[in-house]
Amino acid sequence: MDVTRRRLLSLLSASGLLAVARPAVAANIGPTTSVSVDHTALLANTTAIFAGTPESNARPDVAAKLAAIERTARTWLAALDSARDGELFTGLPLGTSDPNLNASYQHLYEIALATRTPGGALDGDTTLQSRVIDGLVWLHEHYYGDQARGYYGNWFTWEIGISTHVSKTLVLLDDAVAEHAPDLVATYVASMDAYLRNGLNGDVNLDSRFHTGANLADITTNRILQGALLRDDARITKALEDQLTVFLTIDPYALRHGVTDGYYADGSFIQHHSVAYTGSYGRALLTRVMQTLKILDGTGAADGDTLVPVVQRWVIDGFAPLIFEGWMMEIVKGRAVSRTSTGYTDVATVVEAIVDLSDYSSGADADALKSYVKFIRSTSRAALDPATFVSPMSIARYADILADDSVPAADVNPAARSVAFNAMDKNVHRRPGYAFALARSSDRISKYEYMNGENLMPWFQGDGAYYLYLTGDDQTQAFGVDYYATVSPYALAGVTTPVEQRSTVPELYGRPYYENPGHPLGFTSSSESQNTYVYFPRGTNGHSGGATLDAYGAAGMVLSSDVAWRDKQAGILPDDFVAYQNTAATKSWFMLDDEIVVLVAGVTDPAGRAVTTAVDARIAAPADAVTVAGELRGGGAWTGAGTGDLAWLRYVNATRGTAVGYAFLSAQPVRVSLDQVTRSRRVVRTANPDTAVTKSVFGVLVGHSQATTALAYALVPHATQDRLRGYGAPDGPVTVLANDPGVQAVRHAGLGLVAANVFTGDPHDVAGLRVDGPASVIARTRSRLTTVAVSDPTMDRDLVRVTVAGRTLTKVAGDRAVRVSHAGGDTLLEVDTHRAYGASFTATLRG
Known part of the structure; x- marks a missing residue:
């Protein structure tokens, strides 16, 4: 039914x-x-949302908002007064620029808003309301009403941006429009429907790739308002039903x-x-x-x-x-x-x-x-x-x-929380004092997003880049736009990259996108091919995911090139389309209490390029009191210069009261740098102000060679030197059990925890566990109870088997998806991962 x-x-x-x-x-x-809708109430609610009410606006807390509304309106009134031919507002010439047309409609809305804001100096100014209505009429007659000439530039402008400003303006001025231009609402709604080019017969098309998620919510909210203005219950009902689909959880x-x-x-x-x-x-x-x-x-x-x-x-x-x-x-x-x-x-x-x-x-x-x-x-x-x-x-x-x-x-949030957002290839690990965020990618999730001249150097942001946020820190001084502007895109914290120089999309093609409409793939600014290969390319690896157990996490990923490189080699893409090849490796992140352990294995480069892994990259103000201390693996003093086989390293920003430690669990040369870097914020986004930013950039790099295809280290937030020295002791808290392309695993003795990522289909033995991969497994033993968590990081397995060798254990709690049986003194866990999409399943065992 x-x-x-x-x-x-x-x-x-x-x-x-x-x-x-x-x-x-x-x-x-x-x-x-259609439901019966109280249109008067709907319009009044909308006005109250944006303009407030006499009661809300009488509050002292709201005074700054009222002043901002008035200040904005007066700014655009002045621009309205000084406009020249071909402009409604000075400085916004119309006819070829869809951003200028959108901005013109936005400024009309901002003036209209001031005339409906109770308590504001311009509230009830009918003269200004008439000017706004005249502006709407003029824009429609000259630059919007002719749909054959319109729809240039960005589709969003025509289907969402302008419609949002117009719909709200008409709601705010509903009575004035009815008196002075009674046909204006119907005229504009008809035009807005006509500009819904990615829709269906002037309405939402739920099968359109443009009418999804936040975009769908924007379009349908506009249509709800339009329905109220037209007193059209059917329009409201249909828009509401379309919007309700965004509440439904996505079942992949x-x-x-x-x-x-x-x-x-x-x-x-x-x-x-x-x-x-x-x-x-x-x-x-x-x-x-x-x-x-x-x-x-x-x-x-x-x-x-x-x-x-x-x-x-x-x-x-x-x-x-x-x-x-x-x-x-x-x-x-x-x-x-x-x-x-x-x-x-x-x-x-x-x-x-x-x-x-x-x-x-x-x-x-x-x-x-x-x-x-x-x-x-x-x-x-x-x-x-x-x-x-x-x-x-x-x-x-x-x-x-x-x-x-x-x-x-x-x-x-609980004080300790580890979240595997496996559906979008991300992890967040939280503890009192810090949070760790990890960006993965796969053949399901994009490596990055570039578009419209934004995020110009994104190439490795989804290849295991991570961000360690420290409590009490001003994150604008640690991350944000200045991090991307001053840290090399090839040395973002956590990434393993080839040593090469890449060019941005505008540098490659002279415009913010690749254009080749005559090619069979039809490359235009908003085509599916542009999305697939330029704006947000996916990886070609299927293995990206991991397990969580209580507040602990394990994540693994196979590094890959993206679909553009694959299809360029297959001859699918045009000859002048530029694609880049990535390094190959397997990587794991084990997220514990005091540390995050990172393992890298099988580092090879198909093109024979040099490869580096960035252990970390942190920025500071040039005047900050930054110090770096460390110790060589043999116990000798580290001079603080060049490259050495470090046992540990400690970065301190005394000005900001932050510290991060790095415990190197494998032997390899480590290069440490602390440089003053000055770059414009425009290097990462063409629309950013050309503002020069100077930062003290701290970098820790490991170069890979045939002898150093594997790497193991721990990030230790707020570490002291004594704690860092403990990682090198025979009884140190973390032991690397395996680190090769087939399996990566660690043990934390103090937590009684073993975690493993298995990348191949062969069974692997890890600390008393036999894992039939690919799989991600965490096991923790406390007293007589052992809890095991299992996830399928490929998201395409129906069953994952984990054997607890030499122990007969009984399931006392856990998910129904985990079946427990016994054979030859072993305990076999069979985990139903069919259509689980990377979810973790647990069983608590006693024995």
């Missing part, structure tokens, strides 16, 4: 917070009978409309089909769905109560692990890593959504969200400016939370 909107909502609620919706149910989503084995964009069961978020994007598009989706809940509140159009738990789970399992002391981690920002305003600013938008979400939650859920808001505020190294919130009402709610002494500051 067909599933109604309310049935879909109830299914979402009943299926759990991030459970995978049944494919049979999702396949039946379709048009339903039963894709709906072929869409991989959205939230996954493990908390991952993907946009652009294969890009880990929680920190950018994920934020946009979170913001948009919260605005939808507020827009529809009390209108009769939706039962928001059943959607709120879904969004709560997005926050707790999707966003919270990725936010460290108010900073959004680099691994989920896509091309946005190259922008100057990421990190703390990203989290401010998340906080606004959480503030609003807490208002729709109740009981312990609401308390936890409010406490988390306070926790972010109290731990962030940058002051969160509520004037950056979209809604004055959210600012008032935020102030109420901060002022409520009954709400303690509390993290929704």
